[in-house]
Amino acid sequence: MLADTTQQLPLDINVEEIAASILSSNALILEQPVWFITGCSTGFGRELAKYVLELGYRTVITARHPDDVKDLVNEAPPAGKIRGEVLVLKLDVTDQAQVEAAVKAAEDKFGRIDVLVNNAGIGYFAAVEESEEEQIRKMFEINVFGMSKMIHAVLPSMRKQRTGSIINISSVAGLCAFPALGYYNAT
Numbered sequence: 310m311l312a313d314t315t316q317q318l319p320l321d322i323n324v325e326e327i328a329a330s331i332l333s334s335n336a337l338i339l340e341q342p343v344w345f346i347t348g349c350s351t352g353f354g355r356e357l358a359k360y361v362l363e364l365g366y367r368t369v370i371t372a373r374h375p376d377d378v379k380d381l382v383n384e385a386p387p388a389g390k391i392r393g394e395v396l397v398l399k400l401d402v403t404d405q406a407q408v409e410a411a412v413k414a415a416e417d418k419f420g421r422i423d424v425l426v427n428n429a430g431i432g433y434f435a436a437v438e439e440s441e442e443e444q445i446r447k448m449f450e451i452n453v454f455g456m457s458k459m460i461h462a463v464l465p466s467m468r469k470q471r472t473g474s475i476i477n478i479s480s481v482a483g484l485c486a487f488p489a490l491g492y493y494n495a496t
Contacts, residue, residue, distance in 0.1 A: 324356045343419040345369040345412075347402055347459060348429030350377040353478060357426060359384070366393040369415045369422070371400035371429075394419075402429045402455025412462040421470055425463045427456040428478040430496070437491040445492045452496035 344361045348354040350372040358370045358378070363386055372378045375397050386392040396418050398411045415422055433440065433448045456477055467473030486494040 324353070324360050341365075341367060342423035343367045343369070343415070343421055344424045344426065345371070345415055345422045345463065346426040346428060347371050347400060347455075349381070350374065354426070354428035355381070357428070362393045362395060363387060364393065365391045367395075367419050368393050369396045369398060369411070369419075371398045371411060373399065373401050375399045400429075402427075402458060403450045405458060408455075408458045408462050412459075412466075416466060422463050422466060423470075423473050425459060425467075425473070425475045426478065427459050427476065429455055430478070430480070432480075432490065432493045434489050434493070436489055440492055448492060448496055452493075 344358075344366055346354055346358050346361070346369065349358045349370045355378070358368055358381055361368050362381065370378050370381055378397055382395050382397055384392075396415060398414055399407065400411045401407050412422065430452045431448055433444050435441070435444075460475055463473075463475070467475075480493070482490055482494045483496075
């Protein structure tokens with residue numbers, strides 16, 4: 310069974326702490342960095358996009374179904390905050406043409422990408438011996454090769470800028486294997 314692994318955030322994840330850690334990186338010396346976040350429909354990607362927008366940063370919010378994130382664009386900022394400029398894009402990280410078009414659209418609008426957050430991902434729950442190859446391949450296409458496509462598309466510009474950060478979001482399943490998640494643990 311395939312599942313969107315970002316449906317529920319564990320209670321111990323603190324988006325503000327993670328974002329602050331990213332922002333304190335030496336690579337982010339810009340006053341107004343441009344963030345490009347994949348997988349913003351639910352979970353961590355959605356919460357990170359909201360937080361970065363609340364900081365007033367220019368943010369590219371992506372999802373396979375852009376209607377799922379339209380509310381983020383229209384949401385009023387908290388009192389005393391200024392909402393950052395936002396670009397919402399349709400993006401399936403397994404589609405090379407969509408990846409290239411999304412990166413180009415972001416660079417056309419904002420002039421650069423300073424932070425790439427590879428958050429898009431799915432899970433597949435089944436015992437290894439009962440797993441279906443088609444579902445395993447789909448999960449690897451999104452979780453591994455989709456991330457790689459994004460890095461390949463963004464990294465040349467970051468090298469040219471001589472600055473930038475790439476953050477690849479992973480699961481605790483990458484550190485500690487769980488039953489019925491054998492293949493997911495590998496991604």
